[in-house]
Amino acid sequence: MTLGPLEYAVVGFEGNRFTGQILGELRAAKEKGVIRIIDVLLIKKDENGDVTSFEMSDLSGEDAEAFGPIAGDLLEVFEPDDVEAAASNLPNNCSAGLLLIEQTWAIPLKEAILNAGGVPVVGGLVRPEVVQMIEAEIAAQAAGKNQAEMKVAE
Known part of the structure; x- marks a missing residue:
């Protein structure tokens, strides 16, 4: 198993x-x-x-x-x-x-x-504070993408 x-x-x-x-x-x-x-x-x-x-x-x-x-x-x-x-x-x-x-x-x-x-070889978990930084970056990237899509649609 x-x-x-x-x-x-x-x-x-x-x-x-x-x-x-x-x-x-x-x-x-x-x-x-x-x-x-x-x-x-x-x-x-x-x-x-x-x-x-x-x-x-x-x-x-x-x-x-x-x-x-x-x-x-x-x-x-x-x-x-x-x-x-x-x-x-x-x-x-x-x-x-x-x-x-x-x-x-x-x-x-x-x-x-x-x-x-x-x-x-090696593994581990990402510290919670780093996860928060990445979440913020992903949210900002998604917001920027949504704004760009809205401009294209206009």
Whole structure:
């Protein structure tokens, strides 16, 4: 079995107010086969900087019900060092979701690369602030293109 690229993300929420609003999108992406959710860990850092973490299997009641659709086959691979590293980036009185996701959409591409004799050399994610700069550039380019098309149509 070929494993798709793995991505981890730490998504923070001020004031320890994790509402679970993103669960629907995670569930939809999982159901479409775009991703496989390997692990999800919830982290809370109180106003004193004390950290607690919860695997999905630790949840009960409404919390367990809310996460149920995405928590089915989690592997629980995160270690205490992962929690410590993620929490070190959080301000006090903040919560976070630590996600490990397999990009299943990329499995055929990965297999094609390997079958062609390609060897992964380096990879990574672009930092959020760089993504914002690129988004702004794409938006400006699209706005310029739209203006040019409007002038041609006149």
